[in-house]
Amino acid sequence: xxxxxxxxxxxxxxxxxxxxxxCDPISEHNRLYWYxxxxxxxxxxxxxxxxxxxxxxxxxxxxxxxxxxPKGSFSTLEIQRTEQxxxxxxxxxxSIIRDGLFFGSGTQLSVL
Amino acid sequence: xxxxxxxxxxITVSEGASLxxxxxxxxxxxxxxxxxxxxxxxxxxxxxxxxxxxxxxxxIKGFExxxxxxxxxxxxxxxxxxxxxxxxxxxxxxxxGGGADGLTFGKGTHLIIQx
Numbered sequence: 018x019x020x021x022x023x024x025x026x027x028x029x030x031x032x033x034x035x036x037x038x039x040c041d042p043i044s045e046h047n048r049l050y051w052y053x054x055x056x057x058x059x060x061x062x063x064x065x066x067x068x069x070x071x072x073x074x075x076x077x078x079x080x081x082x083x084x085x086x087p088k089g090s091f092s093t094l095e096i097q098r099t100e101q102x103x104x105x106x107x108x109x110x111x112s113i114i115r116d117g118l119f120f121g122s123g124t125q126l127s128v129l
Numbered sequence: 130x131x132x133x134x135x136x137x138x139x140i141t142v143s144e145g146a147s148l149x150x151x152x153x154x155x156x157x158x159x160x161x162x163x164x165x166x167x168x169x170x171x172x173x174x175x176x177x178x179x180x181x182x183x184x185x186x187x188x189i190k191g192f193e194x195x196x197x198x199x200x201x202x203x204x205x206x207x208x209x210x211x212x213x214x215x216x217x218x219x220x221x222x223x224x225x226g227g228g229a230d231g232l233t234f235g236k237g238t239h240l241i242i243q244x
């Protein structure tokens with residue numbers, strides 16, 4: 018198993034453009050999480066899936082953000098009409114119950 | 130609401146010296162506690178976790194942590210640090226229901242190793 022995989026590693030976009038990130042979790046993990054991390058801060062929870070169901074969304078997740086996990090496998094996080102404040106590292110993690118979260122290397126988003 | 134405090138933003142330690150990173154949590158029930166390490170531009174790697182049982186837990190890379198309920202603390206220790214330990218360290222707390230709403234992280238402690 019190769020761990021949690023995220024693509025792309027880096028994304029530079031202009032304000033107002035849409036971006037989409039992909040996460041491939043560890044294959045036997047049924048739980049998948051998205052976090053956002055800004056410089057000098059710890060990761061902040063965005064949303065959580067159990068299999069294909071999105072069970073929890075943070076207030077941080079504005080209506081410009083949408084996440085999907087079709088068929089309970091990979092997940093995508095889309096940000097529409099990006100703003101400079103969206104610049105951050107977007108981290109994906111997966112887990113099975115009582116095992117802790119296993120993180121990918123993240124996607125670094127820069128909005129110009 | 131659960132929260133985590135890491136009082137030290139930066140810590141500098143000489144190579145070969147011992148290390149203790151502090152973590153205090155606030156949680157209404159029995160917490161699940163974690164320590165993660167993050168190198169620049171990378172994701173987080175799980176060092177160790179506490180769910181129940183023995184309050185002294187061993188992790189990877191020679192790290193250990195001790196859960197003290199009376200002090201609401203979960204401090205990370207290592208008897209002798211190596212230059213490769215320089216990184217950002219995050220303490221996190223999760224709910225005992227198994228993480229349905231993920232983990233709450235502290236703001237991190239940046240560890241600097243002096244030669």
